[in-house]
Amino acid sequence: MVFLSDFLLFMTGACWGSFLACWCGRLRRGEKISRGRSHCEGCGRTLRGPELVPVFSYLFLKGRCRSCGQRIPRQDFLCEVGFGLLALVLYRRYGLQLQAVWLFAVCLPAGGICLTDLASYEIADAHLFLLGLLFVPGSLAGWCVYWAEGLFSFLVLDGSILLLSRIMQKLLQKEALGEGDRILIALMGLYFGICQASAGLLAACLAGFVLLALRRQERIPFGPCLVLGFVLLLLS
Numbered sequence: 001m002v003f004l005s006d007f008l009l010f011m012t013g014a015c016w017g018s019f020l021a022c023w024c025g026r027l028r029r030g031e032k033i034s035r036g037r038s039h040c041e042g043c044g045r046t047l048r049g050p051e052l053v054p055v056f057s058y059l060f061l062k063g064r065c066r067s068c069g070q071r072i073p074r075q076d077f078l079c080e081v082g083f084g085l086l087a088l089v090l091y092r093r094y095g096l097q098l099q100a101v102w103l104f105a106v107c108l109p110a111g112g113i114c115l116t117d118l119a120s121y122e123i124a125d126a127h128l129f130l131l132g133l134l135f136v137p138g139s140l141a142g143w144c145v146y147w148a149e150g151l152f153s154f155l156v157l158d159g160s161i162l163l164l165s166r167i168m169q170k171l172l173q174k175e176a177l178g179e180g181d182r183i184l185i186a187l188m189g190l191y192f193g194i195c196q197a198s199a200g201l202l203a204a205c206l207a208g209f210v211l212l213a214l215r216r217q218e219r220i221p222f223g224p225c226l227v228l229g230f231v232l233l234l235l236s
């Protein structure tokens, strides 16, 4: 029974991961989220029953469309697995508490930021807005900082990062930090206050250096590094 309940919990989380991957894919392609049922990006065929089962459909189809052989993005599969595992971890730690549902909900737009930034160096306004909105119930319930401290930290961090990025832009003669990254740093302040957000930012910078070394490119998506710092603070 424990195995069955864990499996169902994992699949519930994976379904949300699948929805998020589909949403991010549509954002990247400039499609509306309400644009019909899930379909293959290559041939446009509408996916049927078993092809819609998260995690397992990818494994059975060996990561390709059954009709045209188009590759299914690996990050979509990882997103499904990641949110399935997250549901299990949160359940083990918090049980059936509302806080677990809230933490899971906060991780959804955070995951969306990772997916879109990794794929296209873009952070969607919708994900940032959702992340900001979820602060309200979290703050009222006492799961993150009091709203006044959060708002103050948001404004201070937003202002200082804006100033810093303008100075760096002048010195480097190119954009040093995207607007989405700046708002994400400010949102870290909103949720955790300036001190904790600074620790999260430090973790993000370390992750950024690692990513820079691994990718060996001049430009890296900084959103996933910030999300890592954010999630570490969220779950610590």
Ligand SMILES: [Zn+2]
Pocket: 040, 041, 042, 043, 044, 045, 065, 066, 067, 068, 069, 070
């Ligand atoms: Zn296809």
